[in-house]
Amino acid sequence: MSGTARAQTKTESATVKVKVRKDPTFTRTVNAPDARAQAFRSALCQTRMRGRRDLDTGKALVMRWLFADQLGPHFLADYDGPVLLIESQAALRRHHVHRAKAHLILSGLRHLAAELGDRAVYIKTDTYREALQRVEEPVHVVHPTSRPALQFVQSLGLEVLPARGFVTSAEQFADWTGERPLLETFYRAARRATGVLMDGGEPVGGRWNLDADNREPPPRKARTLGVPAPWWPNEDVVDEQVRADLESVPTLGRDGPRRFAVTRDEALAALGVFIEQRLPDFGRYEDAMLTGDPWMAHSLLSVPLNLGLLDPPEVIEAAEIAYRNGRAPLNAAEGFIRQILGWREYMWHLYWWLPSDYPTRNYLDARNPLPEWFEQMESSPARCLDVTLREVRETGWAHHIQRLMILGSWALQRGYDPAQLNDWFRRAFVDGYDWVMLGNVIGMSQYADGGIVATKPYTSGGAYIKKMSDYCSDCQFRPDRRTGELACPFTAGYWDFLARNEQALRGNHRMGRPLASMRRLADLPEARQAAARFQ
Numbered sequence: 001m002s003g004t005a006r007a008q009t010k011t012e013s014a015t016v017k018v019k020v021r022k023d024p025t026f027t028r029t030v031n032a033p034d035a036r037a038q039a040f041r042s043a044l045c046q047t048r049m050r051g052r053r054d055l056d057t058g059k060a061l062v063m064r065w066l067f068a069d070q071l072g073p074h075f076l077a078d079y080d081g082p083v084l085l086i087e088s089q090a091a092l093r094r095h096h097v098h099r100a101k102a103h104l105i106l107s108g109l110r111h112l113a114a115e116l117g118d119r120a121v122y123i124k125t126d127t128y129r130e131a132l133q134r135v136e137e138p139v140h141v142v143h144p145t146s147r148p149a150l151q152f153v154q155s156l157g158l159e160v161l162p163a164r165g166f167v168t169s170a171e172q173f174a175d176w177t178g179e180r181p182l183l184e185t186f187y188r189a190a191r192r193a194t195g196v197l198m199d200g201g202e203p204v205g206g207r208w209n210l211d212a213d214n215r216e217p218p219p220r221k222a223r224t225l226g227v228p229a230p231w232w233p234n235e236d237v238v239d240e241q242v243r244a245d246l247e248s249v250p251t252l253g254r255d256g257p258r259r260f261a262v263t264r265d266e267a268l269a270a271l272g273v274f275i276e277q278r279l280p281d282f283g284r285y286e287d288a289m290l291t292g293d294p295w296m297a298h299s300l301l302s303v304p305l306n307l308g309l310l311d312p313p314e315v316i317e318a319a320e321i322a323y324r325n326g327r328a329p330l331n332a333a334e335g336f337i338r339q340i341l342g343w344r345e346y347m348w349h350l351y352w353w354l355p356s357d358y359p360t361r362n363y364l365d366a367r368n369p370l371p372e373w374f375e376q377m378e379s380s381p382a383r384c385l386d387v388t389l390r391e392v393r394e395t396g397w398a399h400h401i402q403r404l405m406i407l408g409s410w411a412l413q414r415g416y417d418p419a420q421l422n423d424w425f426r427r428a429f430v431d432g433y434d435w436v437m438l439g440n441v442i443g444m445s446q447y448a449d450g451g452i453v454a455t456k457p458y459t460s461g462g463a464y465i466k467k468m469s470d471y472c473s474d475c476q477f478r479p480d481r482r483t484g485e486l487a488c489p490f491t492a493g494y495w496d497f498l499a500r501n502e503q504a505l506r507g508n509h510r511m512g513r514p515l516a517s518m519r520r521l522a523d524l525p526e527a528r529q530a531a532a533r534f535q
Contacts, residue, residue: 063121065132065141065158067149068105069433071112072264072308074164075142083116084139085109086131087124092249099251100259100396101430106242108262108307114238115263132156146434147356165305166348167194167312167341173349181353184209187342196316196341197323197334204323205330209338213331216284217468224293227281230300231273233258233266252428253377253393260303260430267304274299275318276327283332287401289384289469294391298399299336302431305344312340339400350443350453351435359419361442363450364457364501366415368535370424374416377428382489382534384471385410396430401468403429408445409459413493414535415500418448456510459497462488483523487530496531499524 065084066075076083087109092102113120123131132139143163144150153160168190173181176189188208191197197204218225235258243255261267281297288296304310316337323333373380377393380386388406391398398407403425411421422441426432443453462479466472472479477488482495498505498518505511521527 061137062159063135063137063139065139066112067141067144068109069145069306070142070165070308071108071262072165072267072311074311075308081119082121082137083119084131084135085113085120085122086128087122088126088128088131089124089249090127095427096250096252097427097432098253098392098396098430099246099255100253101427101432102246102249102251103239103242103255103258104260104262104303104307104430106245107239107258108309110238110242111263128152129156147352148434165308165311166345167316168345168349170349170352173353181346181350183342183346186346186349187338190341190345194313194316194341196320196337197330205334210283210331210334211338214283214286214335215468216288218285218288218290218470222290222470224290225281225285225288225296227297228273228277230278230295231261231270233261252375253396256394259395259397260300261309262307264309267301267309270304271299271301271310271315271318274301275322279319279322279328279332279336281332283329283335286335287468289399289402289406289465289471291383291387291470294395294398296399300397303397305340306431306433306436312344316341347439348435350439354438354452358442358449359422359438361449362418363448364415364446364504366412366446366448367417368415370411370416370420371535374411375424381476382410383475384465384469384490387471392428396428398429403440404445404458405460405464405468408441409490410493412446412457412459413490413497413531418442418446421446451508456508457497457501457505459494461491461494463491465490483526483530487527489531489534492527492530493534495521495524495527499528 061081063082063084064076064079065086087106092105097105109122113122121135123134125131125134138159140159140161141153142161144153144160145163150160172189172193173186177186191203191208192201239258246255261270278297278299282299285297290296301310301315305312305315319328319333319336322328323330372378374389377389380389384406388398388402391402392407407425408421418441422437425441426434426437429437439453443449444458447454447457461482462472462477466479472488475488476486478486479488479491481487482491495518498511498514502515502518506515518524
């Protein structure tokens with residue numbers, strides 16, 4: 001599959017004959033001689049439905065409403081009727097998301113409307129409720145991906161279909177994990193149930209988890225990893241109009257070229273390039289960071305997966321086939337599959353399993369507000385944080401170690417309010433949704449749940465960052481210093497974090513050695529003073 005492949009619009013013939021009335025309040029659309037633009041304009045006109053009916057039976061047809069993260073064919077595989085797509089201006093204004101994320105959402109919705117042709121009913125209005133008042137047919141909806149959205153559709157009495165876009169079910173999650181849902185327990189059960197990377201009843205290669213093979217630092221003195229570039233999309237007139245429409249919408253971050261797939265064909269192209277050209281190098285450098293290479297060998301498939309353009313089973317299968325055909329090493333295939341069949345599935349089910357008060361959990365009593373410079377992703381004197389914030393500001397993306405051990409670790413050490421941080425992650429990242437970020441931020445990153453997701457807080461001094469990146473080489477601070485003017489904010493911050501939270505952490509057996517080391521520091525007051533400079 002060519003990395004330069006460009007998605008072609010597939011305009012389907014109408015499967016339902018319907019008369020529609022044009023609504024003059026919905027006239028803003030793409031004004032360009034392009035097939036996508038014309039198809040989108042046609043869908044946009046269908047904003048007041050007059051009761052679509054089956055031509056043979058005369059029975060009113062049910063319309064399927066798809067949210068903006070339900071854009072793939074598996075959401076319509078069992079259905080060939082009219083499809084409702086709603087562009088809510090109030091939702092865009094209220095959430096204040098990254099500019100790149102807002103662009104992906106609108107572009108994805110509008111491209112799908114163009115591809116569906118006469119099947120699509122595309123409504124641009126202020127709220128979802130207003131849009132639904134314009135539809136006279138019965139409406140059903142695939143299970144939404146957030147609690148508020150589910151509560152909203154249930155309050156309207158809409159039929160809610162089972163969730164899609166995941167490999168495993170809520171019933172399987174409950175059966176496999178019991179009262180204490182651990183990732184490793186769930187992941188192994190999912191492997192056994194699906195047969196993925198299995199030889200009979202045993203894991204391929206004899207080990208379930210190859211994380212130990214996937215923690216190599218970047219090559220010495222390398223500016224980039226040297227792997228082929230990711231697949232990049234070609235923008236079209238739909239993207240051009242989306243960019244113009246977003247000028248009046250408050251967003252985070254900067255505008256820039258679209259970097260992620262918004263159509264099914266684009267998503268398949270991105271998957272193909274990753275599997276064929278980048279997966280072999282993914283595993284061992286999975287945790288490494290380089291200033292000149294923000295993408296490293298990562299897949300960048302979290303966006304098309306979370307927009308629903310790719311179905312996880314097909315992504316997992318592609319990686320397993322690459323391994324079994326000798327085109328990718330086992331540690332790379334297993335590491336990538338673990339991200340999807342393991343962590344992604346686990347976070348999805350955990351979101352619905354966790355109690356309703358989980359978003360407000362604050363086990364460490366962290367109350368400091370998120371600073372404006374962090375919220376707006378401005379510069380920082382710490383080079384590792386500065387580089388990472390710049391990447392998020394410009395692209396809306398950073399890989400998992402940057403999220404956990406740079407952004408999350410900085411916030412944890414400084415006692416930022418976990419609920420505020422969770423909201424920022426959800427808005428600032430192009431792949432950020434409620435179900436994605438809740439367990440990752442409140443649990444894994446900030447330990448605000450007291451150990452439900454992670455067995456200990458994940459933070460470190462500057463030594464880890466120096467080992468796994470090139471960030472420290474040009475930094476004004478020294479990773480081995482915890483006191484004085486050259487003290488590394490992460491190193492000083494690590495000891496300050498332990499001292500500040502000693503009482504809360506002393507019962508955790510995994511924290512016994514770090515706390516004992518902290519108590520032996522003669523210069524602990526000076527280290528805490530150095531940490532106080534970086535809030």
